[in-house]
Structures are given as C-alpha cells and as structure tokens.
Amino acid sequence: MTTPQADLESLRREMEVARNIQRDFLPESLPVALGVQLEAALHPARVVSGDFYDAFMLEPSGTIVLVVGDVCDKGVGAALFMALFRSLIRASADPVGGGAIQMIGGRRTLVRQSLEAATPADLLTRVAGFTNDYIARLHGRTNMFATAFLAALTPMTGQFDYVNAGHEPAIVVGPDGGTRELRPTGPALGLLPDQKFDAGNGTLEVGDCLFAFTDGLVEARSPAGEAFGAERLRSALRAHNTAPAELVRGVLEALQAFTEGAEPHDDVTLLAATRVID
Amino acid sequence: MHTSVDRRGDVITVHVAGSVDGLTAEGLQQVFAGELAARHHNLVADLGAVEYTSSAGLRVLLATLKQARSGGGDLRLAAPNPDVRKVLDLSGFTNILKVFPTVDDAVASFGA
Numbered sequence: 175m176t177t178p179q180a181d182l183e184s185l186r187r188e189m190e191v192a193r194n195i196q197r198d199f200l201p202e203s204l205p206v207a208l209g210v211q212l213e214a215a216l217h218p219a220r221v222v223s224g225d226f227y228d229a230f231m232l233e234p235s236g237t238i239v240l241v242v243g244d245v246c247d248k249g250v251g252a253a254l255f256m257a258l259f260r261s262l263i264r265a266s267a268d269p270v271g272g273g274a275i276q277m278i279g280g281r282r283t284l285v286r287q288s289l290e291a292a293t294p295a296d297l298l299t300r301v302a303g304f305t306n307d308y309i310a311r312l313h314g315r316t317n318m319f320a321t322a323f324l325a326a327l328t329p330m331t332g333q334f335d336y337v338n339a340g341h342e343p344a345i346v347v348g349p350d351g352g353t354r355e356l357r358p359t360g361p362a363l364g365l366l367p368d369q370k371f372d373a374g375n376g377t378l379e380v381g382d383c384l385f386a387f388t389d390g391l392v393e394a395r396s397p398a399g400e401a402f403g404a405e406r407l408r409s410a411l412r413a414h415n416t417a418p419a420e421l422v423r424g425v426l427e428a429l430q431a432f433t434e435g436a437e438p439h440d441d442v443t444l445l446a447a448t449r450v451i452d
Numbered sequence: 453m454h455t456s457v458d459r460r461g462d463v464i465t466v467h468v469a470g471s472v473d474g475l476t477a478e479g480l481q482q483v484f485a486g487e488l489a490a491r492h493h494n495l496v497a498d499l500g501a502v503e504y505t506s507s508a509g510l511r512v513l514l515a516t517l518k519q520a521r522s523g524g525g526d527l528r529l530a531a532p533n534p535d536v537r538k539v540l541d542l543s544g545f546t547n548i549l550k551v552f553p554t555v556d557d558a559v560a561s562f563g564a
Contacts, residue, residue: 244507246507246511247474247511249474317515317518318511319507319511319514321507340544341542361548362544362545365514365544365548366518366548369544369547369548440506
C-alpha cells in the first residue's frame with residue numbers, strides 16, 4: 175500500500191522526468207554562423223513549460239530559422255503540445271534535419287526540399303499553414319493553440335523573412351536604440367483550419383538585433399501588481415549593447431529587479447539574433 | 453472572476469467580470485458548457501467588466517465558439533476593454549469571431 179507521501183514523491187519524480195525530456199525539445203546548442211550571433215533563454219514558471227524556442231540552419235542555403243512559441247494555458251497539457259508544435263515546425267521546415275544533405279558519390283546533394291518552398295517567405299508561410307491545419311484538424315477537440323514567431327535569416331546579408339502567428343511583436347533594435355515592431359501576419363496556430371498566413375521581411379544592419387519573446391516577459395508582475403510592459407522592455411533593450419548575450423542578460427536582470435524575485439506566473443522566453451561583422 | 457447570465461429571445465448573454473486566467477477559466481468554461489448543453493447556441497460573451505484574460509480564457513472562447521457553430525449558432529463578443537481587445541487582435545481571435553462595441557449590438561446581430 176502506498177502512503178500519500180509516497181504517491182506525492184512518485185508524482186514529483188515523474189514531473190522531474192517530464193522536465194528532463196522536455197529540455198530535449200529545445201536545441202542543445204544554437205547554430206554558429208559567420209555574420210550572426212544568437213542567444214536564448216527559457217525560464218519555466220512551473221516544472222514544465224508551454225513555451226519553446228528553436229534555431230536551426232537549413233542546408234545548403236545556410237538560412238537560419240528562428241522560432242519562439244507559446245502554447246495556450248500552462249502546465250502539463252501545454253507542455254505536451256509544446257513538444258508537438260515544436261516538432262511540427264522543425265520537421266516541416268527541415269524534414270530530415272541535417273540529413274537533408276547526403277553525400278552521394280562524394281558530392282553534397284540535396285535529397286529533399288523543405289516543403290518544396292521556393293523562397294524563405296514561402297517556406298515560413300507553408301510551415302505555419304501546415305502546423306495550423308495539423309493541430310486544428312487532428313487535435314481540434316482539445317482546443318489547444320499556440321502563438322509563434324518564425325523568422326528565416328540569411329546571416330551574411332542580414333535579410334530576413336518572418337511570419338508572426340498571433341504572437342507578441344518581435345522587435346528589431348538598432349545600436350542607436352531605434353526599434354521596429356514585427357507585428358502579427360496571421361492568427362495563432364491551430365485555432366481553425368485554412369487560415370491565411372502572410373510573411374513580412376526586413377534587414378538587420380550590422381549591430382541590429384532581432385529580439386523575440388513570449389508574453390510572460392511583458393506580463394510579469396511587480397509585487398504591487400503592475401505589469402513589466404512593453405515600455406520597460408524597450409528601455410531595457412535600449413540600455414544595453416545589442417550583443418545578444420548582453421541583451422538577454424540585461425533584459426532578464428531588469429525583469430528580476432522589477433518583480434523583486436516574485437514567483438513568475440508564466441513562462442518567460444527570449445531569443446536574440448544580432449548581425450555582427452566577421 | 454464572476455459571471456451572470458441573461459436571455460433575450462433566443463440569445464444568451466454571459467456577463468463576465470474580473471480576470472480570466474488559468475485558475476478561473478474552468479469556471480467560465482462550465483457556464484458556457486451549461487448553456488450549450490441546454491441547446492442554447494446563440495451566445496454573447498459580455499467582456500465589458502473583464503480586466504484581463506490569459507490564453508486560458510481565449511481557449512474557453514475558442515471551445516465555445518466551435519461548439520456553438522457546430523450547433524448552428526455562434527459566439528459573439530461584446531465591449532472588450534482596450535487591453536482585452538489588444539489581446540484578441542494580436543492572437544487573431546478577431547479574425548475568427550465577431551466583436552461588437554455593446555451587448556445590445558451583439559444581441560441584435562443574431563436577428564440580422
């Protein structure tokens with residue numbers, strides 16, 4: 175016979191296993207490319223998280239795909255769907271990972287096209303459409319959805335395309351503190367089938383940082399109940415050098431100072447990509 | 453969060469007040485589920501007194517919207533404050549459901 179304490183301990187261990195497995199759904203390391211530096215952080219509010227991020231390079235183009243997502247609600251349900259959304263996006267953008275390139279007869283050969291997309295913008299809108307329809311049609315009964323920001327960045331030129339699926343606007347911040355918002359180009363993923371997703375685009379000049387995040391950042395509360403908010407985020411972004419590690423650390427420090435170490439009520443995820451001279 | 457319900461013709465209005473978050477969303481879900489179980493498929497959510505909604509609240513709206521439509525009705529929203537309206541706009545909910553400035557407008561839209 176088990177005691178309530180033993181049951182609780184068993185549950186705690188199961189959750190610990192879930193947390194460790196979930197870590198494996200985040201990239202072990204971020205892509206390294208000439209011309210761009212990346213940094214990311216994810217702080218779950220609970221043992222497991224509904225937030226996710228991803229960053230991977232497409233071969234042979236060298237395009238870097240950046241993803242920040244936020245599954246609705248929190249806890250275990252959101253965590254299960256986080257694994258699904260992340261995998262659908264990654265697999266549809268890059269069907270066989272690095273294996274898309276095979277050595278055939280001593281030559282690097284592209285064996286499969288990512289959703290046969292002609293351009294990075296096409297790729298992103300198709301990935302969003304595919305993921306949306308998969309969730310809405312196969313998992314419609316759960317009414318789960320996710321907001322996501324997807325970008326495809328060419329490291330050497332700084333040119334990028336993006337799809338913002340119902341997500342907090344990502345921000346391009348320049349070394350002079352100037353900012354540009356990358357607002358939604360379509361609804362959250364999974365609401366209803368057959369939604370339309372458009373792509374936007376831009377260019378990162380040297381020193382510019384593309385900063386994407388989840389709403390847990392701007393909705394974090396001070397002990398007095400005030401939200402961190404977009405203005406404080408903008409000030410924190412302006413107060414730091416646009417080197418991505420410094421920017422992410424600076425924003426997290428500003429957040430901690432604001433919340434005075436209070437328990438977070440939502441997951442917080444940040445992803446920064448800065449164009450650099452190599 | 454608390455709710456009250458009234459009926460005009462075949463349109464049920466659920467007046468919602470307070471914050472809809474992970475803790476309170478289930479209560480709201482039950483109110484809508486009760487109306488749908490009673491075959492009331494023309495629904496208005498009066499958001500006039502909602503201060504804040506998390507994604508858990510949006511999920512309740514999505515579930516209710518789909519069930520109301522599959523029953524031949526609809527869920528329409530009324531009077532969200534600017535903060536709530538911003539959340540609805542950003543997430544694309546205003547692409548998939550109708551929002552009216554007042555409860556009267558939302559209720560009248562079912563007769564049109």
